[in-house]
Amino acid sequence: MQELIKLYELIAELSPVAIVVTRGTGPLYYNRAYLNLLGYEQEEKVVFNEAFTHVHPEDRVMVAEYNRRRLRGEEAPNNYEIRMVKKNGEVIDVEVSATRIIYQGEPAALSYLRDITLRKKMARDLAESAEKYRSVVENALEAVFIVQDGQIKFANRATSKLSGWSYEELTSRPFVDFIHPSDREFVHSNYLKRIMGEDVPPNYEFRIQGPEGEVKWVELMVVRIEWEGKPATLNFLRDITEHKELEARMLRAGRIEAVGVLAGGIAHDFNNILMGIMGHASLMLLEVEKSHPHYERLKAIENQVQAAAELTKQLLSYARAGRYNVEISDVNEALRQMVKLFWRAKKGVRINQHYDPNLWPVEIDKEQMGEVFRQIFLNSYQAMPGGGVVTVRTENVELKEQLSRTYRRPAGKYVHITLGDNGQGMSQEIRDRLFEPYFTTREMGRGVGLGMAAAYGIVKGHGGFIEVESEEGVGTTFHIYLPASGRMEKIASDYASPEATAEERKTILVVEDEKLVADVTMAMLKHLGYEVLTAASGKEALQIYGETRPDLVILDMIMPEMPGEEVFKRIRRLNPEARIILASGYSLEESAREILDEPMVEFLHKPYQLQELAQKLEALLRE
Secondary structure: HHHEEEEEEEHHHHHHOEEEOOOOOOEEEHHHHHHHOOOOOOOOOOOOOOOOHHHEEEHHHHHHHHHHHHHHOOOOOOOOEEEOOOOOOOOEEEEEEEEEEEEEEEEEEEEEEEOOOOHHHHHHHHHHHOOHHHHHHHHHEEEEEOOOOOOEEEHHHHHHHHHOHHHHHHOOEHHHHOOOOHHHHHHHHHHHOOOHOOOOOOOEEEEEEEEOOOEEEEEEEEEEEEEEEEEEEEEEEOOOHHHHHHHHHHHHHHHHHHHHHHHHHHHHHHHHHHHHHHHHHHHHHHOOOOOOOOOHHHHHHHHHHHHHHHHHHOOOOOOOOOOOEEEEOOOHHHHHHHHHHHHHHOOEEEEEOOOOOOOOOOOEHHHHHHHHHHHHHHHHHOOOOEEEEEEEEEEEOOOOOOOHHHHOOOOOOEEEEEEEEEEOOOOOHHHHHHHOOOOOOOOOOOOOOOOOHHHHHHHHHHOOEEEEEEEEEEEEEEEEEEEEOOOOOOOOOOOOOOOOOOOOOOOOEOOOHHHHHHHHHHHHHHHOOOEEEHHHHHHHHHHHHHOOOOEEEEOOOOOOOOOHHHHHHHHHHHHOOOEEEEOOOOOOHHHHHHHHHHHOOOOOOEEOOHHHHHHHHHHHHHO
């Protein structure tokens, strides 16, 4: 919910339309566009102490009355025009769209303001003398055209440029022919109502279609006029395609983000269940001879648990919780290796490789990032059944502030990886859902649809982002951006490795809030010959550790009340040389991952087998 609120705040702040909230006093809120409308600079500190300060004196009483009626819930116009006075004294015409809202618990008026000075002037002047201002309109940057009797009677050059149709084509056919089929009825209905004098919104959005079928989103601002003695509409058209694509991208990212949180939580809980099954199966296999009729069934259970663990690993990757072995790496080398492995036997495919020799290093989990490349190459291979061309490119880029806001990533240095093909391409529908978990275009039984979702999560988990461009019949290109590393050399782990003595019976403290996991871990440890203490919370763990000083602690990182990271720090305050194994169904967060750089620390990813547990214990307890 907090991320959604931030998104709404960002959209309002960056909106080109002036927005203001008032209760008849100074504005309670206004955006940047409001200051721009009144002629203030972005960095100016502006204080509006009086109500409707910048409303023209002759319109102030009317605006105050509308505002009073609106706040009391009485009928008041939602759309009207006023004059406002800019900072430099200039008077402008403004179109107001107002509505009643509840702001900070009390009624308030939310208003959208648009400068229509030019539009009003042009409407008046065109009605008086179309020829007089034809050159002005003709050279305007905004598309301007007049519709009468369902046809375009006049259009400026910008209209042709925006639509892709020539003046002759525009004026020889009904204007609805240039509108996207899905939006024609809506636009035509509004046009007829306006001509008949009915109340119709003065601006709205729809799609237009060019000569080659290309689609653009536009915003229409329209007024009813008299043209050569007959009703007509004066129209101002603006291309908002880029804005709509940005809006859709942000909504998709938000949807994927929410699904990722859910997937991560499910995978974490499921790993705890798998831990119980895996542990008990491992213990039973140690007590059963290979000739026993149940041995093979137990092995099958163990294998199935491993398969389930791989599935949860993909879910955790999608939830950006699947990085385990992060190190400073050269993306060029990682790509070369993957190209060599994946495309070696693929006949009919040509590989174009362009690697930046001065590419910045990145901090990645090589295995996980290799899976990202493999999934994208697999997508390309399936899109080129008859062969084709694959392009691999790397380069250094500086991510600017505007782009960083779009993807909620900090501005700075990034490594840009481009992986493209000239295969079949994707439809808009497939492209929009490509990174959703369990969405797949493969036949039933040929995959569960987590590959691209996991790739999305892995890249996002590395602090980067991924986007896709595709067109049916042309091909597909994936763009991956990974943050460049600020460190230039690998960080080596420095474990203390004392020799273990067979005579001593070591004591292990298991800190785990899930009883199922705690019980099976205790059973595994006892089988390995260790004394075992258990604690179900961080508070209990600290108390037991202070009283008994066990030889080693197995610490769950995800616990209520006191997280594992805090428990770790407090244990280290009690004993700076404490040996600790961190255990989690997730990988470690950025802050907790630094713990692994300290001596006498290991990490176990749930679910783990008895052999894995034994190896980690041996590595830390050797004296």
